[in-house]
C-alpha cells in the first residue's frame with residue numbers, strides 16, 4: 356500500500372446513512388419511477404469504496420428529489436461496506452473488503468456460494484442489474500488521468516458514449532483477467548443481453564474536478580435518455596476512440612514505471628521501455644501506443660497498464 360502522505364484528499368465522502376433503506380427492496384438501492392413508459396437506467400456509485408465522486412453525485416441526485424420524466428431510474432450505492440470504511444488518512448485502503456467487487460461478475464461466481472462479502476453484495480443487487488437497459492457506472496482512478504469512458508467491446512456502448520457528447524476518450528477493452536466487471540455482466544454483452552453499459556473514469560479519486568466530471572456525465576446521461584429536461588447532447592465528432600490491444604499483467608512485486616505516467620500518453624516509437632517488472636523490461640509493442648490506466652503499486656497478477664491504439668489506425 357502507498358503511504359498516506361502520498362495522497363491529497365480534497366473531497367469528503369457524503370453521508371449516505373439516510374439512503375440505507377432503499378426503495379427497491381434492497382439496502383442502498385433506490386428506484387425513481389416516472390410511472391411513464393421509457394427505459395430502465397441505473398446510476399451506480401462506489402463499486403470501489405474509495406471512489407467518492409459517484410457517491411457524491413448519487414447522494415445529490417437523491418437529496419434533490421429528482422424525478423425522471425420517463426422510464427425508471429435506479430440510483431445504486433454498491434460496495435457500501437467498503438465505502439463506509441473510507442479513512443482520509445489512508446484513502447487507498449477502502450477499495451474493497453475481501454475482493455474487488457468489480458471482478459466478481461462472471462455468472463459462475465454469481466451462481467456459486469457467497470465466498471466473500473463482495474460476492475454476497477453482487478448476488479443481492481444482481482436482480483436489479485438484470486433489469487437495466489442503460490448503466491452509468493461512476494468510477495475514478497489512482498493516477499491523474501484525463502477522464503475516460505470504458506465501453507467494453509460493445510459497439511452499442513461506443514455509440515452511446517459518443518452520444519453523450521463529451522470530449523473524454525472512449526476506451527474499448529475486454530476487461531481484466533482477474534474477473535469480470537459489472538459493466539461486462541451478461542446483461543450488457545451484445546451476445547447475451549439487451550443492456551448497454553458505460554464505466555466512466557471521471558479523474559483522480561480525491562480531486563474536486565473529478566466530481567465536476569461525474570456531475571456533468573450524469574446530467575448528459577439523464578438528458579440523453581429524456582429523463583431530465585434540457586437539450587439532448589450532441590455527439591462530438593472529434594472524440595478519441597482507443598482500442599486496447601494488450602494488458603500487462605504484473606509478474607513480480609515492485610513493478611515500477613520509468614516515468615510517472617498518468618494515462619493516455621501516446622508513446623511514438625515501438626520498443627520504448629515504459630516499466631521494469633523484476634528482470635523484465637516492458638516496452639511499447641507498436642508505434643503511437645497509448646498507455647491506459649498505468650497503476651502504480653499494482654501487485655503480481657494485477658493489471659499494471661493497458662496498451663491501446665487509435666481505432667481505425
Ligand SMILES: [Zn+2]
Pocket residue numbers: 402403406494495
Ligand atoms: Zn473504480
